Amino acid sequence: MNTSLFAASAADLTIERIRALAARPDQVESLTLEFKREYSKSLVTTIAAMANTYGGVILVGITDKAEPGTDRVVGVDAQDTIDKIASGCREKFDPPWEPAFIPVPFGDGSGLSVVAIRVDANTAPRPLLIDLKAPIRLSGQNSTADRDRLLRLAREEPAASVLPMGQGLMSPQLGVDNEGKSTDDFVLRTGINLPMGDAAAWRPLSERSVDALAQALKGSALPGALRNLGQGAIDQSMGFRPLGHNRARTARLVWQAVGRRPVEHPIEAIVTVNLPQIHGPGSAAPVATITVDVVSRICRYAGSMGNTSWEHRYPLPDLVVLCDGLLKALVDPGVVEEIARIADIDTALVAQPRELHLIADRPVVELLPSAGLKEIPGAGTSLGGIFRANPVLDLRIAAERQEQVDDWLRQLGLDAGLSGMEALVERYRATTTPSG
Structure with a gap:
């Protein structure tokens, strides 16, 4: 659509x-x-x-x-x-x-x-x-x-939410250790909901279709954006592959950066495909969900290395590349084709992502560099939020995708009680050009 x-x-x-x-x-x-x-x-x-x-x-x-x-x-x-x-x-x-x-x-x-x-x-x-x-x-x-x-x-009831598919994702959760303490710096989630064709409503996921989606994700912009998030410290990774809870109607594809103990995977990306369980005829059309979670532990990884010269914050350019890579991957023609094949629908019905969820283990202000940003007195703190996308924008177009990423970053700064994010984004864009 x-x-x-x-x-x-x-x-x-x-x-x-x-x-x-x-x-x-x-x-x-x-x-x-x-x-x-x-x-x-x-x-x-x-x-x-x-x-x-x-x-x-x-x-x-x-x-x-x-x-x-x-x-x-x-x-x-x-x-x-x-x-x-x-x-x-x-x-x-x-x-x-x-x-x-x-x-x-x-x-x-x-x-x-x-x-x-x-x-x-x-x-x-x-x-x-x-x-x-x-x-x-x-x-x-x-x-x-x-x-x-x-x-x-x-x-059938009216086809509720078929056209604006992409909103209504569940928020992610931070990982915790055996003592209940967070193991992540933050989790970033985007994704889509999409209708299902007749065949997908009853058939299980095939290994071939899941592998084809993994290959499409490997060829998308996402792996490069994930490696970039590691600020050059991550030189080994394991590409998207089935890992963890995979079932007849659930696929879980994971990309992992390779570190060392105690933080073995400083960055992970988890793509989850959930086809609804069908229990007899219903009045509403079944809806599948595709989510992409980026789990970052770079601050923890830096701390475990004892490298005091490494900046334990997330620079604006890295966040720009990450958000752009997430969106670009989900509108990548190869990825869209495999998603459509799994859901047994036309590629035109694979929605563009319209939400971004962020949940952090600390105030967002502590994840961002202080240069150029100033805390607003009495503004309070933020541990993340849900950022909506402008439905008018076509995220396949680099300039419109850039506009969306910039809007999200400005909102991130304001929600964190910071001023100066808008100027930082403008200065950054003045020195870069949108990537296709």
Whole structure:
């Protein structure tokens, strides 16, 4: 699902954003996205099909195929197009319903616009019928629900939280030793929730699919970000592999930096795949969860080495690289493809991460370098928090991912009762460029 288009406010849904989407060579029609050059009767069927499946966005005024050197964004008369679509919905849909329409003008005096149609499966009646049939959405095309699918649609509650998947993760917990004392400096968690296809709802995880996900993670930006967090002191690591609690519907893939006793693993990353246990038919669609936990023990590792010259704080650049690596890994095409294969869904339904959880064993101010930061008198302390993402941002785009990371760091500083984080972030960005 292109969540940036679905979640953007009308003011943020600009023609520049739409042109950028249409120009992406990897952006094709999918379960949740369709381009239409102009109004046609089939457009109403597509609206119903999306409403009966996962929802989506239809952009009218864009050709579905582009010739080399031509602009896909051709535009339409917005009011005439909306009137035709609304009329078709009133005439065809049982029960009556219509989606949201947002005209996005070219702004060049031509009078042309792209009409964005948002189909929200959470608000649409289910099933939405046309001529006593229920259209459904397959990969980039429409089909018709068979008897079993129609019965499921009739039993289903609205597809709660399918489109904004990615929020509602459980907060992580710090590890503790036999005496109940924390073994970690902090744990950082992000992840996604996602719907499941019919096959994934009953089949167990296969060793092949779990291994393929591990290989995709090894090739992502995450291992490099983890090694960077070690400030050059970590030169050995063990790549993502099954470790710990792995079951038929749970996979746990672990990356570990190799240290020495008593802190054998100064950094760990744990990717957990949880498919829901199915106990008979239910009214709500099953939801899978993918979480990525980064567990850092660098301060403890430095202390155990007795190296007083090593800074026992986490520099801003390392935190930037870590957060960027986490997000970049979860939108990496290879990782997304393997997640989609496990859940038996289209890659378009693999949400982007929209939450970051941090829990620390000490006040956050004690984890950050003091240079450039100043404690605000009486501001109190913070042991972490939950940081929401801006749903308008497309985290596949380096500049927008950078914007999100910067927002999180500014919030981290403010929640810790510190001033100066905004200036530090600006100075850092002035000397770097977004990485793809």
